[in-house]
Amino acid sequence: MTLIQNMLDSARAAANVLATSSSEARNGALAALAEALVARQTEILAENAADVAEAQKAGRPRAVVDRLALSPKRVEEMAKALREVAALPDPLGEIYDLTTRPNGLVVGRMRISLGVIAMIFESRPNVIPEAGSLCLKTGNAVVLRGGSEAARTNGVLGAILAETLPAAGLPAAAIQVVGDPDRRHVMKLLEARGKIDLLIPRGGESLIRFVDEHARVPVILHYKGVCHVYIDREANLEKGLDILENAKVQRPGVCNAAECLLAHADVAKKFLPRATEVLQASGVELRGCPRSRAIVPAMKEATDADWGAEYLDLILAVKVVDSLDEALAHIARYGSSHTEAIVTENYTNARKFLAAVQSSCVCVNASTRFNDGGQLGLGAEIGISTTRLHAYGPMGLKELTASKFVVLGSGQVRS
Numbered sequence: 001m002t003l004i005q006n007m008l009d010s011a012r013a014a015a016n017v018l019a020t021s022s023s024e025a026r027n028g029a030l031a032a033l034a035e036a037l038v039a040r041q042t043e044i045l046a047e048n049a050a051d052v053a054e055a056q057k058a059g060r061p062r063a064v065v066d067r068l069a070l071s072p073k074r075v076e077e078m079a080k081a082l083r084e085v086a087a088l089p090d091p092l093g094e095i096y097d098l099t100t101r102p103n104g105l106v107v108g109r110m111r112i113s114l115g116v117i118a119m120i121f122e123s124r125p126n127v128i129p130e131a132g133s134l135c136l137k138t139g140n141a142v143v144l145r146g147g148s149e150a151a152r153t154n155g156v157l158g159a160i161l162a163e164t165l166p167a168a169g170l171p172a173a174a175i176q177v178v179g180d181p182d183r184r185h186v187m188k189l190l191e192a193r194g195k196i197d198l199l200i201p202r203g204g205e206s207l208i209r210f211v212d213e214h215a216r217v218p219v220i221l222h223y224k225g226v227c228h229v230y231i232d233r234e235a236n237l238e239k240g241l242d243i244l245e246n247a248k249v250q251r252p253g254v255c256n257a258a259e260c261l262l263a264h265a266d267v268a269k270k271f272l273p274r275a276t277e278v279l280q281a282s283g284v285e286l287r288g289c290p291r292s293r294a295i296v297p298a299m300k301e302a303t304d305a306d307w308g309a310e311y312l313d314l315i316l317a318v319k320v321v322d323s324l325d326e327a328l329a330h331i332a333r334y335g336s337s338h339t340e341a342i343v344t345e346n347y348t349n350a351r352k353f354l355a356a357v358q359s360s361c362v363c364v365n366a367s368t369r370f371n372d373g374g375q376l377g378l379g380a381e382i383g384i385s386t387t388r389l390h391a392y393g394p395m396g397l398k399e400l401t402a403s404k405f406v407v408l409g410s411g412q413v414r415s
Contacts, residue, residue: 003180004188007143008195010173011116015141017171019113023090029168030086030133034079036164037129040156041075047152048125055149063253063312067123068150078129081380085133088379091397092139095406106408111401113139115197118189119382120211122147122203128157131200132175134382138400141174143196145189147203148181155179190215200395202383205310220395223386224310225255226336227368230327230353232344233264237271239365240343241278246367247341249282253312255384256339256361256371260307260317262327265291268320272296284314291320308334324349328356335359337386339371360386360393 018026037044048070055065091111098108117140121127128144135142146154158177165172178185189199193216201211205224212221229247231240247258263271272295276286286292287306288299299318306317307330321327331340341363342353350364361371361384371394373381378396385391391399 002188004143004178004185004192005195007173007176007178008116008118008192010171011141011143011176012195014171014173015113015115015139018136018139018141018174019092019115021139021170023092025169026090026136026139027086029136029165029170029174030082032164032168033129033133033161034082034086036160037075037079037082040160041072044075044153044156044160045070045072047156048150051125051150051152058149060149061313064123064149066251066253068125068153070125070153074126078126081374082129082133084374085137085380085397088137088397090137091401103412104410105412108406108408109403110406111398111403114400114402115140116195117142117400118192118196118199118217119144120186120189120199120201120203120207121145122207123149124202125150125153125157127202128154128161128175128177130380131382132161134380134397134400136170136174138397140197140400141171141176143176143178143189145178145185151179151181186210187214190217193217200383219387220383220385220389220391221387222255222383223338224336225257225338225384226260226308226310226334227256227258227339227371228260228262228327228331228335228341229258229368230262230321230324230331230340230342231264231267231271232324232342232346232349233266234346234349235264235267235271235343236345236365237267237274240271241274243341243343243365243367244275245278245282247369248279248284248316249314250367250369252314254369255310255312256368257312258316258341258368259309259311260319260334262319262321262330263292264324264327265320265322268292269295272318272320279316282314284316286316286318288318289320292318295320308336310336324352328353331357331359338384339363339368341366341368360384 094111095108161175162172196217202222286299287302339361373394381394
């Protein structure tokens with residue numbers, strides 16, 4: 001048997017144990033994992049520093065290095081996230097939508113685990129504890145395959161998990177990390193029909209497209225984040241400046257960062273010079289349409305490739321539009337169903353934007369950066385789905401469960 005086959009068989013056995021495990025056992029394991037991350041922080045950071053140095057030497061993009069790098073603060077945040085997941089309500093076994101039928105049957109739905117989940121991801125080693133904790137909490141076993149750029153960090157995190165879970169009374173195979181960076185293991189996961197109940201890829205556009213084209217297992221796509229901020233003709237421009245700066249600058253290398261600014265022509269002459277001043281102070285490169293560059297000549301000329309581009313960097317495409325309808329048409333053509341925001345004081349325009357934009361999260365007078373499980377009250381997320389089937393938007397605990405019908409009777413038979 002291959003490495004992946006062995007891991008998936010072990011994961012299935014672990015999933016069967018987790019499905020009937022107590023909430024106390026799973027929460028206790030999460031608490032133990034949080035303690036282990038903090039206790040072995042020095043080891044984690046040493047391996048991560050080696051990964052970062054190699055990535056910089058190889059000339060990896062700044063956004064990749066940012067997602068790869070850990071710090072004492074980020075390790076503590078990882079541990080804190082584990083504790084927060086442990087404190088969330090347990091969805092397993094929850095019975096909801098109870099109704100009583102005319103014949104006296106009580107019918108409801110019960111949340112159950114999905115089974116075995118696989119994740120293929122790039123750059124971000126914190127995906128391991130994040131995804132592992134959510135899967136563990138929901139009674140799912142998970143197999144994680146990270147990118148080669150984080151091989152050392154992923155390896156030490158995998159070792160910590162493997163040592164801590166049995167000590168906490170749960171199978172070591174509940175959370176497994178594929179340590180071998182050989183890319184053939186990716187294909188083995190994609191072809192493991194019948195052994196994987198759900199596969200979630202998280203990474204760049206090329207990875208997502210590869211998974212979409214080759215997977216023979218159920219997949220939920222976390223597609224690229226081409227997020228737009230639209231400044232309406234009736235926008236509060238001070239709000240608009242704050243929202244745009246936060247959406248673009250706070251963490252440019254994440255999927256909910258803004259990549260394109262759309263400004264209504266009636267406010268563009270006033271807004272764009274101020275936005276340019278604010279954004280360039282943070283090192284943002286602006287690439288504008290001809291009308292934008294007529295207002296701010298310092299902007300670089302945007303090409304067709306800039307509309308729909310996910311930069312994951314301090315770069316922003318800028319376009320002047322004549323109407324809300326033109327902004328909506330642009331988003332429909334170039335957006336990626338991730339996150340869009342409108343800045344407006346006009347209720348009718350806000351409602352039209354909410355109804356017309358079909359992305360997983362639509363914001364009114366708020367930054368695109370809020371499309372995040374923790375920020376939206378889910379507690380944590382395993383990714384942001386841009387696939388409408390099963391889950392759409394941030395995938396929290398409930399999105400990692402299925403539901404079965406339960407029927408409670410007192411001897412009824414069907415006539």
